[in-house]
Amino acid sequence: MDTLKGFRDKDFLEQVTVLSVIEKEKTFDAVPELFALHANPLGDASVDLMVTNALKALLLANSDMTMEGLVHEHPAVRELSLHVLMQNPSSQATEILMDAAKAEKNLEMRFEILSALSKLEDPATLPVFRECLTMDDPWFLGLGLGVVADMADVESLPVVTEMVIRAEDDDRYEVCELSTYEAIRVIQAIATPEAVTFLASKIHHRNPTARRLIHEALIAIGSAATETISALFEHDDVDERILAANILGEIRDKHGADVMIEALDDNRAEHPNIRFAIYEALGKIPYIKGLVHLVDGLGEEDEMILIAVVTSLDGSLNPGIVNRIREFATKPGHGERVCSAIASAGSLNIFGALYKAGGLEKQLFAKVQALGDPELKKAFRERLLTLDAPHAQEHAAQLMDSDTEKATGRILTVDDSKAMLLFYRGAIPALGFEVMTADNGLRAHEVLKSDTDFRLLVVDMNMPEMDGIELTRKVREIDEMKQVPIIMATTESEGSQIDLAKKAGVSAFISKPFKPETLHGKIRELLGTV
Numbered sequence: 449m450d451t452l453k454g455f456r457d458k459d460f461l462e463q464v465t466v467l468s469v470i471e472k473e474k475t476f477d478a479v480p481e482l483f484a485l486h487a488n489p490l491g492d493a494s495v496d497l498m499v500t501n502a503l504k505a506l507l508l509a510n511s512d513m514t515m516e517g518l519v520h521e522h523p524a525v526r527e528l529s530l531h532v533l534m535q536n537p538s539s540q541a542t543e544i545l546m547d548a549a550k551a552e553k554n555l556e557m558r559f560e561i562l563s564a565l566s567k568l569e570d571p572a573t574l575p576v577f578r579e580c581l582t583m584d585d586p587w588f589l590g591l592g593l594g595v596v597a598d599m600a601d602v603e604s605l606p607v608v609t610e611m612v613i614r615a616e617d618d619d620r621y622e623v624c625e626l627s628t629y630e631a632i633r634v635i636q637a638i639a640t641p642e643a644v645t646f647l648a649s650k651i652h653h654r655n656p657t658a659r660r661l662i663h664e665a666l667i668a669i670g671s672a673a674t675e676t677i678s679a680l681f682e683h684d685d686v687d688e689r690i691l692a693a694n695i696l697g698e699i700r701d702k703h704g705a706d707v708m709i710e711a712l713d714d715n716r717a718e719h720p721n722i723r724f725a726i727y728e729a730l731g732k733i734p735y736i737k738g739l740v741h742l743v744d745g746l747g748e749e750d751e752m753i754l755i756a757v758v759t760s761l762d763g764s765l766n767p768g769i770v771n772r773i774r775e776f777a778t779k780p781g782h783g784e785r786v787c788s789a790i791a792s793a794g795s796l797n798i799f800g801a802l803y804k805a806g807g808l809e810k811q812l813f814a815k816v817q818a819l820g821d822p823e824l825k826k827a828f829r830e831r832l833l834t835l836d837a838p839h840a841q842e843h844a845a846q847l848m849d850s851d852t853e854k855a856t857g858r859i860l861t862v863d864d865s866k867a868m869l870l871f872y873r874g875a876i877p878a879l880g881f882e883v884m885t886a887d888n889g890l891r892a893h894e895v896l897k898s899d900t901d902f903r904l905l906v907v908d909m910n911m912p913e914m915d916g917i918e919l920t921r922k923v924r925e926i927d928e929m930k931q932v933p934i935i936m937a938t939t940e941s942e943g944s945q946i947d948l949a950k951k952a953g954v955s956a957f958i959s960k961p962f963k964p965e966t967l968h969g970k971i972r973e974l975l976g977t978v
Contacts, residue, residue, distance in 0.1 A: 452481045456490060463495050471502040479506055479513045487522035500528065507532040511540055518544050523557065530564045537567040546576055559587055566595050574601050581607045586626070593630035600637040608634045609646050612662075616654040622948060624657035632658065636665035641676070644669060648676045651691050656915040656945065663691065664912065667698045674699055678707035681716055687939060689717070690725045691910070697729025705733045709741050720961045721939050723748065724756050728867055731760020739764055746776035746786055752961045754789035755874075756867035762795040770801045777808055784811070791815035792874035793867065794824050796831045804837045813843045820877025855882035857903035859971075862892040862919065863937070864911040872906060875964035879971060889914030893922050900928040903975060906958075906967075909938040909945060917945070917952045924953040933974035937962075 451466060458466070470478045482503040489496040507514045507529060517529030518541060526548075533541055545565040552558040562580070565573050573595070580592025581604060596604040611631040614620060635643045647666050653659040666673045677699075680692040689711070696704035708726045711717040717726055727745050730738040742764075745757035761769065777786040790798050790812065799816070802808045816828045825847050832844035859881045861872040869885040876883045881903065886892035890913035896902075905923065907916040914922075916936055923929045933955040938945070946957065958970050 451475060451478055452485075455481075455485070460492070460495065464498065467495075467498045467502045471505045474506065474509055476506055476510055476513060479503070479510075479516075482506070483517065483520055483522070483525050486528060487520075487524050503528065504532055508536050511536070511538040514538065515540055515544060518548065527557070527560065530560050533564045534567050537564075537569075539568060539570060541565075542568055542570050542572055546573060549576055555585070559591070562588070562591055566591060569598065571599060574599060574603070577601075578604055578607070589627055590630060593627065593634055597630065597634040597637045600639070601634075602638055602640060604634060605638055605640070605643055605646075609643075612646075612650060612653070612658065615658055621654040622951070624655045624661070628655070628658050629661060632661045632665055636668060639669050639672065644673045644676045648673070648680060651677070651680065651695070652685070652687050656909065656917045656948070659691075659910065660912060660915050663695055663910075666695050670699055671701045671703075674701040674704045678704055681707055681711045686719050686722060689719075689722050690939065693722065693725035693729045694910075697725075697732040700733045702733065702735050705730055705735045705738045709737060712741060720750050720753055724750075724753050724865075724867070724961065727753065727756040727760055728865060731756075731763075734764075739769065743769060743772045743776075746773060747782070749782070749785065750961055751785065751789065751792075751963060752867070752871055754785055755793045755871050756865075758786075758789045758793040758795045758798060759867045759870060762793070762797045765797050765801055770798075770805065773798060774802055774805060774808070777802060777811075787811045787815045791819055791824075791828070793870045794827055794873075796827060799828065800831055800835055803832075803840065804835055806837070809837070809839050809843070813839075813846075817847065819874060821873045821883065822877075824873060856880040858882045858884055858901060859904045859906065860884045860886065860892060860895065860902045861906045862886045862889060862911070862916070863906075863908040864888050865908070868908065868937070871964075872967075875967055876971070878964065879968055881971075888912050889916060889919030889922075892919055896923060896926060896929060900926060900932075902929075902932060904971060905932060905934045907934060907936055909936055909949070917949050917954075920949065920952040920954050935970055935974070 451470060455463060455466060482499060485499045486503055507517060514529050514532050517525050518533070520526055520529070545561055549558055549561045549565060552561055562576065565576065577592040577595040580588045581596070583589055608631040611627055612635070615625065615628040635647055647662050650662050653662055666677060674696065677692050677695055680688045683689065693708055696708060708729060712723070712726060717723045727742060730742050742757055742761050746754070748754050748757060761773070777783045787808065799812055803812055816825065819825050829844045829847040832840045832847070859876055861869060861883060863869050864887050869887065873883045873885065884895070886895055888911045889907070892907070893914060907919055909916040920934055923934065934953065935956050935958055936949050936954045937958050937960055939960050955974060956970055958967060
């Protein structure tokens with residue numbers, strides 16, 4: 449066209465003026481000549497950049513011109529048109545890009561074409577991206593997984609489930625590859641009954657990170673996954689039932705609560721770790737039937753389980769429940785355990801209700817006074833100050849005056865279970881240590897990036913956000929933490945993960961459930977006489 453006639457021979461200012469007019473007035477007739485100028489630059493970097501910018505502006509405003517650029521004979525024009533299309537996707541480009549992707553031999557250019565094609569989010573493109581799932585190249589594989597996840601492509605399910613299965617192989621299970629992460633995301637997005645059943649079957653995946661991602665996927669699917677997860681209580685595997693209870697608690701579905709209650713009633717929760725997980729899960733599900741069984745759980749004798757029960761009950765009190773708790777707290781030979789659990793769990797609401805009701809003031813106060821955690825004592829003191837009850841002010845003053853030995857160091861405890869963290873806060877100060885807590889590995893790592901003054905760490909194996917093995921690896925990357933002992937708390941049946949944890953840098957293991965004395969012995973073993 450006349451506007452660009454003799455453009456190469458014009459001086460710089462004339463060239464700038466011409467390009468500005470073309471861009472401002474949207475002179476689309478100039479596009480073919482701009483294609484030519486972009487394909488064969490003038491050699492002046494400033495002018496060539498202005499040509500490119502003018503061409504981009506016109507293509508962004510005219511999808512038909514962009515389509516022409518996609519089939520242009522010169523690769524530079526095709527590449528620019530691709531970039532424009534990625535900024536301004538158009539369904540018109542589907543067939544052109546699919547044909548171009550099949551014909552393109554240059555892998556880098558083919559990836560660019562597929563990236564542009566992915567922006568269209570057109571189901572017609574899925575066959576092309578399914579092919580990517582069979583490629584060894586991580587870039588193509590990742591792109592394919594991203595697209596089939598975004599479009600919840602059911603036909604991809606067999607391929608992606610096989611990826612998750614292969615991730616458990618002896619030569620692969622130690623590291624969760626990005627493809628495994630993306631494959632789990634695809635299965636979550638598909639969320640058909642078959643997909644959910646597969647995820648539930650891998651609830652105890654050999655790789656701890658993949659296991660955590662599977663748990664998060666099932667929780668995200670929510671109530672639609674409840675039936676499938678509940679079926680795991682029919683299995684003999686203790687770990688599966690523990691993990692199923694944890695997930696059902698996070699989903700918070702009443703049907704899941706019914707299944708766990710049935711497991712308690714018909715002795716499918718005989719292992720203390722299963723009961724601990726069920727009681728903690730029931731505390732997260734708003735359900736009267738669950739509350740009734742939580743109250744019945746006050747008859748448990750194991751200290752850790754009682755703390756889980758009391759912690760779950762503390763936020764759901766009514767006069768009837770308070771009376772039932774009082775019955776257990778005054779039961780000969782067992783009331784001591786209940787009062788001790790109320791103190792150790794920092795259950796301020798139960799404490800306040802029983803204290804005001806009268807008859808248990810001395811027993812409750814004695815248990816609180818025996819606590820080694822100054823923060824818990826402070827919380828109980830403040831609660832006493834709010835109570836209009838005999839002896840409350842007197843007991844509050846005694847807590848304020850009680851001497852606490854100066855801590856000989858700090859221990860960081862990491863667990864997603866509130867009850868476990870409370871157990872640690874109640875048990876560890878008896879050795880003279882101050883206790884800090886974190887409810888998952890990610891938060892613990894954030895703490896350790898700026899504060900490494902800890903004598904020892906106690907970490908759980910299975911946690912959301914970051915599991916215990918991954919946390920241990922990251923802790924050992926911190927110079928000041930390379931020699932700090934790490935105890936991993938786990939279940940007895942998780943022996944297959946012990947070697948992986950040792951390789952990560954775990955110093956010792958403690959099998960749940962355990963009593964304070966067992967934990968004390970393990971800490972002394974690692975730190976010497978304390």
